[in-house]
Each structure stands twice: as structure tokens, then as C-alpha cells.
Amino acid sequence: MRKPLVTRGERFDLSTVNPQMEAVIDAFDRYLEASPYRLGRTKHAVMGPVAKILERAGAGHWSAEALAGYALRVHEMNPKARGFVPAEARAAMESGVQELIRLTHIVPVTALAKVLERLEYALYYRRRKRASEWMESIRKEFEKFLRSRYESVEALREAWKDKNATFEVYPSRKNEAYRKGKGKRKEDIDAFYASLELEEDIEEEEE
Template sequence: MRTPIFVRVEQFDLKNVSDRIEAIRNDFDRYLNSYPARAARTKHSLMGPVGKVLQEAKTGKWDAESLTGYALNIHLSNPKTKGFINQEAREALKDGVSKLMTLLREVPATAHDKILDRIDYGLYFVRRAKGLEWLE
């Protein structure tokens, strides 16, 4: 007779990582403060390279340094930046991507989409609110 195999499934709770999600969102927000898209109309233009970072992070093909370089290339390719990014923005981008990749390595793959959506739409809300304040 075969020995039965038991599997214990634990449900992942996003509340356990909400502080880390908030820290990542804050890092990306600090980075986007230097990105020239304050009065943008679309989510794509408002989020700048961070939207692409979140999209590429889903694939699992990148490490933190490569993904930061990818975002930096997108940033510097924008003609409005004039090929410049300040030190504080670079550090914020690097910190945000590093924290994001660490978090995604530590949580189950089934939670990745939920986490990335929370970061994405939470950051979008913050950036949209700042843009509306800037227009007033």
C-alpha cells in the first residue's frame, strides 16, 4: 500500500506585506517626482518607466540591476528629460526596483499579480492626485 501524501496549503494574506508595498510605492513616487509628466492625461504617460518596470517584473526574467537599467534607459530616452536624471531620482528608482524584486522572490507566485496591481493602481492614484493639485 502506498503512503498517502498530504499537502498543506496556506492562504497568502496581503496584509502581511502591505508595509513593504507602501515602501515600494513611495520609492517609485519619489522617482516620478523628477519625471516630466505632471499634467499627463493617460495612465501610461503618468506612470512613466515605472509602468514598464511593473509589467516586466511580472515576467520573472529580470534581476534588480537589469530592470533598473531598463527603466533608466526608458527615462533617458524621453526627450523631455534632456538625457538627465538626478541622483535622488536614481536612488529612489534603484531602491524601489530592488525592494520590488526582493518582495516578489519572497511571496508565492500566485500573489504576484495582486501585489503588482496594488503597487500600480496605488501609485497611479497618488500621481493623478498630485497632477490634479499641480493643475489647480
């Protein structure tokens, strides 16, 4: 299918493809939510193979099937995926690729880079926001957990051997406070992790 031509001096109105862009973002968001890329501090950690999918879509000459196959392979190579792609994640990823290919067919070549850039950053923002909200919910759960164990912040500080300890703390197991913590800090955090019975790590990826 030929892309619509835009004459010199005429600008392509990106708002005309907002519905198609939202369809791409929604599909890839569902894919990432059902994949090992739930948390992350870097764009690569948050976006997983989606950033590379967008890059290759911009280069052209990719069919939906080939692009989906490429994304599937990148996913399988993630150590946390253990070579497995859940059916829900695969279906969402395939839908995202199909919507993306359709979008590239209706956007002029001169506007494609801008469209792909907007897709990338809109999805990145959505993923970071979702991760932040989820981690805040974990922090609140840990606060409830600590308050069920200690009647006051003074009791918490005595148990943790830390005069600055508070109930409003994130249960990180990667920072120095945990590794070198005295008292019951490590014991409480480990007990909280065990109580969640989650297979995934609730820490952000550091890359």
C-alpha cells in the same frame, strides 16, 4: 531565494506585505516627482517607465541591476528628459527597483500578479491626486494674477472680449479658447506663464 509555498486552498494574505508595498510605492513616487512624468491624462503619461518595470518584475528572471538599467534607458528616451536623469530621480528609482525585487522574493507566484496590480493602481492614484492638487494650485495663482490686473469680472470680460469669462479659469494654452481667443486672453496667459519662470510645462500631457 525560494518563494514561500502556499498550499492549495490556502490564500495568501496581501496585508502581510503592506509595509513592503508602501516602500515600493513611496520610492517610485519620489522618482516620478523628480522626473518628466509629473503630469498626464493617461496612465502611461503618469506612470512613465514604472508600469513597464512592474510588468517585467512579474515575468521574473530580472535582477535589480538589470531592471534599473532598463528603467534608466526608458527614462532617457523621454524627449523631456533630454537624455538626463537627475541624481535624486535615479536614486529613488533604484531604491524602488530594489524594494520591488525584494517583494517579489517573498510573495508566492500565485499572488504576485495581484500584488503588482495593487502596486500599479495605488501609485497611479497617488500620482493623479498629486497632479490634480498641483494644477489646482496653478489655477489659484492665475486667479490671483488676474485679480491683480482687473478690478472686476466685468473688466475681465471686456478685456478678453468674452461675456462668459471668469477669474476661476485654468491658464491652458492648448485649448481652442486660447488659440482663437480675442482681446487680452492670450496676452494675460502668456504673461502668467512668463511670471512663473518654470522650465516644465504646466499643461497635462495629451497622449
